[in-house]
Amino acid sequence: LSEEWGFSDAIVTGDTIYLSGVVAGVREGETDLRLAYTRAFDRIGEILKNAGAGWDDVVEITSFHTDLTTQMPAIVAVKKNYVKPPFPAWTAIQVSRLIPTNGITEIKIVAKLRM
Numbered sequence: 140l141s142e143e144w145g146f147s148d149a150i151v152t153g154d155t156i157y158l159s160g161v162v163a164g165v166r167e168g169e170t171d172l173r174l175a176y177t178r179a180f181d182r183i184g185e186i187l188k189n190a191g192a193g194w195d196d197v198v199e200i201t202s203f204h205t206d207l208t209t210q211m212p213a214i215v216a217v218k219k220n221y222v223k224p225p226f227p228a229w230t231a232i233q234v235s236r237l238i239p240t241n242g243i244t245e246i247k248i249v250a251k252l253r254m
Contacts, residue, residue, distance in 0.1 A: 149190045154252045156190045158183065160203070160245040162237055163214075172213035172243065180221045181202045187237055194221045199249040200229040208235045210244055 149158045160166035165172065187193055200222075204210045211231065237245050 140191070142181040148186045151190055151209050151252065153218055154254055156187070156192055156196075156248075156250040157254060158186055158190075158248040160247040161186070162239065162242040163244045163246065164239060166245055168242070172210060173217050175243060176217035177220075179244070183246060183248055184221065187248070187250060190250070191252055195223070196220040196250040196253065197222065197248055198226045198251050199227050202229070202231045203234045203237065203245040203247075204231060205234060205237060205243050207231060214244060 146159050149156055151157075161182050162174040162177050163172075165175045169175065184194060187196065200218075202214065204214075214231075234245075237243070
């Protein structure tokens, strides 16, 4: 999709890494949203690693949710396995839909490279 639509997983500018949004999607038959978030956070971790950083380097998270009320407990539970204090800034926003259609949340990250 990134080639077809023309975007990169991440761009490094100076000491800042900007990640494109990673969509957490529910697979057929899944009822535990934590599975979708774990896959998304693992993917974000891979992208950060490829850019020379890790979860400790994240300074900002923006998450776009199709249903904040039902999704926040699951994303918070999973996020605790990846994001440790000092915590980055985080903004959670309600949206009407995501692409792909099985997407429940899109997660966008900004991180700083250690120089």
